[in-house]
Amino acid sequence: MDFHRHLFLAAAVALLLADGFVPATAASLGAGGFDPSRVVQLSWRPRAFLHKGFLTDAECDHLIALAKDKLEKSMVADNESGKSVQSEVRTSSGMFLEKKQDEVVKRIEERISAWTFLPPENGESIQILHYQNGEKYEPHYDYFHDRNNQALGGHRIATVLMYLSNIEKGGETIFPNAEGKLLQPKDDTWSECARNGYAVKPVKGDALLFFSLHPDATTDSDSLHGSCPVIEGEKWSATKWIHVRSFDLPVKQSGSSDGCEDDNVLCPQWAAVGECAKNPNYMVGTKEAPGFCRKSCKVCAE
Template sequence: MKTGTSSVPFDPTHVTQLSWRPRAFIYKGFLSSDECDHLITLAKDKLEKSMVADNESGKSVESEVRTSSGMFLQKAQDEVVADIEARIAAWTFLPVENGESIQILHYEHGQKYEPHFDYFHDKANQQLGGHRIATVLMYLSDVESGGETVFPNAEGRLSQVQDESWSACAKNGFAVKPRKGDALLFFSLHPDATTDTASLHGSCPVIKGEKWSATKWIHVRSFDRSKRLNRRAAMGECVDENENCAGGAKAGNAKRILPTWWVLEEKEL
């Protein structure tokens, strides 16, 4: 139930382009204050140490490059979450089923996430909906000092004007300050589906206060369908993407699910 939490209508006039390399956009007031507080409430008692994907195995492992705590909501967990997921799909033009569940993150004093890519280096994760095309990072709280999102390889890293209110970490690239309710959208792939090294990004250490954020990762094809197929394959079932399935892929029934506005090279999927 919404329990009185107000929903924000999608309004593209609130979007500003920040960079073309990487392609990055900020949406001022993407979430209402009530929505931010609601997401924090859903997560507060369920936080665990954040993990990273191992580049070789693709498995989630602990690492000092990421010192926050977090948890994943369920898709459409309640009406508020479902509204936010639909708003993200409307903004990005990417289907809801291509997205992972929203991850809520909490950063306390000194906690950070070193610069990294959201696309994958291992084949295991690429099987689950392909590479991540885009990331929507929603800021659920203001941060007194630090906590900026920084892009060390961005084209605007040398031209952005930064005063003393920016942290030393933020001055290592093009940076975005966390503002409650704002959302940052950036793309990890070029329009031709090649990976964009300019999308390298990190979360600067929190210097004063705390930082709450919510992340939605979006893939090139249905993440939900890929997870279902993987579960069925793990149980020994024959699925239509398996070339050994009688009447399946050999009959041409295996189809990749892609956003219609993305033209992707087969080798990248």
């Protein structure tokens, strides 16, 4: 369960790949593999990497075809209740695929896991998004501000954003807090929105990987990001959110108001192997933000 190991490994692998390191097993990954030589480091604050040609044109077209007739108005998570609500902050349309919907989707899922070095079971299903003229997603964080959404899978560690179409103008992914935002040259082909941070242009087949948590599992405020309004054309993308632990594990919801119940059925098992000390932020938490395994960590009386 030690998701610190996953964070450290993912960070170390990203560093090696950005420096041109090609693992000996890359060729053995088969249809689900990826090409490390196409990975470019964009930023360390936040940690962001671009994989050029992550998807083939045929794969992009296939994902769009799966989603085209099933799109619904996109939602956002309410910061207080954790419930999904409609908001002008996010004006796109979207839908979720099944993880094993078909062989193409399964192959892409395998490729994402191979690139990120994060377990496939920690990921949500891929979400297909469609942005038309003027549609956008205001800057936001992919980690959660409420405990309800953390109950299943915990915080989101990382996001893989795959671009399924080219776009004439606009629709850039922007990081307003990125350390290198003032150093990125931008000409007239960039939208006005893209000038407000480090930006990535949508290119069909490319994929952007960025981390929402630091290697010590604390949230990264530099990971603030958004989708600039589409000015010309339309934008199709596919998003894969990856959590600190399995997104499919059964979760026992706490019925106690004093935080003296475990919120996950695996808490006793994790506590027995020392996770209370290894991962105190998640297991124990603080007075303001109680952890998920306080009973098993024997801190309920504190």
